[in-house]
Amino acid sequence: MAQSTLSVILLIFNCFLFIESVPTPLETPVRYDGAQLWNVDLSDEQTRQMVFDLENEFDVSFWSTSHAEADMFLKKSAIESVRQILNKNNIEYSVRVDDMQKRIEEESSQLYGEESLYGNNNKSLTWDAYYSFDDILLFLDKLVEKYPNLCSLETIGYSHENRPLKVLKISNGNSGNKAIWIDGGIHAREWISPASVTYIVNDLVENWNNQPAYIQNVNWYVLPVHNPDGYEYTRKSDRMWRKNRSKNNNNHCLGVDLNRNYGYKWGGKGTSSNPCSEIYAGSGPFSEPESTAVKNFVETSEENFDAFLTFHSYGQWILYPWGYENHIPTEDRDDLDSAGRQAAKSMKAVDKQVYTVGNSADLLYAAAGGSDDWGKSVGIKYSYTIELRDKGRYGFVLPPKYILATAKEAHAFVFTFAQIIAAN
Incomplete structure (x- = not known):
């Protein structure tokens, strides 16, 4: 009798173990039929x-x-x-x-997601597909492994869901180098942004020995995916998701717009205090671990950054501060405008695409708490938001066949600014 009772207890216990071991099913993907x-x-x-x-x-x-x-x-x-x-x-x-x-x-259906995972087939990124966050991290790891004297990785923080925020440093180690910050993917659904940033990284590293001096004499700091939780959520659950995945004090609406969460003029025009809004600014300036990580890294760095370049989509805009209020002149507005137009000319030479240059609040709308305004506020002269392709035909759902050309335009922008900075 005791043995029978023990057997029942063990059976129940094993059932609980089985239940615990069953993976939690993925959230049913959001559909946009007829939208x-x-x-x-x-x-x-x-x-x-x-x-x-x-x-x-x-x-x-x-x-x-x-x-x-x-x-x-x-x-x-x-x-x-x-x-x-x-x-x-x-x-x-x-x-x-x-x-x-x-x-x-x-x-x-066009070469992205589970069919083309870099981690599974041990190939490099190809820029004819959109890759997962894990594949992007593996890409960075392999660059460091292959070029240890040129590349290093630093985890500057963790996302709300505990994904690492990894910054790749590319440097020849020379004293007196300029310093440029690049980030992508602050908004989850803007897939072309991380794709373009990784293309820039790949060219910098793989072709380093052939790069001009104005490229080699820069310490490059690159965060390819600023919002990894949101990025992965768009891949698995909701392609149109914009924000991070913060719990918002148990509010039923999740997420904060990280590009409204930076501390300079936080909570002003173009933001919302409603957690359900796509432009929800958060509970306070730098309330989110992702924005805080960038802030702490830049402010504690020994570098005096010469440029803060953040890639978005879409609209084909090159935007400079200030964005928190309409018609607020920047002291060096003429320099920012001139440099932006020079970069737009280089981008047009790639594939004849026109990028419009101007102050973000004047050209588009006022939006407080943006990372570019914050970059400018901490003394970085060349602080820009670059809205990549396209102008609305595809919007955020840009087909993979356009990745390479768009990435080359982003590349042209970055190289132009490196040249401008070297001349100053």
Whole structure:
């Protein structure tokens, strides 16, 4: 009898062990069947206000905005109501994407995700595919292993979900070198950003001996994925996710917009105190581990950084501070504008793509708490946000066939700035 009882207890215990060992199923991916991307004309201030009021009234978000137009993302349930309002008020619009889910599936069918994992086939990144965060880390590790005298990795912090924030330093070790910071992927859905940044890294390292002196005499610091939790979430659960994955004090809406969480003029225009908003600024300046890690690294570094370059998408813009308020002049605005136009010229030479240069608040909209404003505020002269391809045909869901050309444009931008800095 005792033996029988013991057997039952062991059976129950083993069942619990089995249950504990079963992996938690992945969250069911969010689908966007019938969702559309519209381009809306903003002909005057009254129209602008009416269009932006739709965000609160319907399930609408704005992906790219300038003073003249806006790209508006609508879920299927909102389309007819918004259409009636725009038509009633004679507001012109066009449909850029007529079914976002189809566009996402087209993207996912083209060499990305589980079919092309660098870690599984032991090949290098190819820039005809979008890779996972783990593959990007492996890519960095292999560069350090292959070029230990040129490359080093430092973990500057950890994300909310405990992923490492790794900065690659590329340096010849010479004294008197300039210093440039580069980051990508602060917004999760902007996949072209980490892809372009890793391309730049690869060229710097693999072709180091053939690089000009103005490249070799720079200490390069590169954070390819500023928001790894959000990036992985877009790969597995919600392709359109923007923020990090912070719990927000158990609020049912997760995530903070890291590009509203930096401390300079935090909480001002172009931000939200609503945790459910895509531009939620967080509970306070630098409330997030990802933004805090960058702040602490830059502020405690022995380097006096000459440039702070942060890559985003989309819209093909080269933007410089200040962004926290409209019409606030920067002391060296002429220098920033001139350098930006020089870089735009180099980018156009790659594939004839036009990048518009200007102050972010003037060209687009005011947005406080941005990393570029913070970079400028701590004394980094050349602080820019670069919005990569495209201008709205694909938006955030840029097909892999455009990665290489876009990455080469980002590369041209960086090399132009290295040359400008060397001449100063």
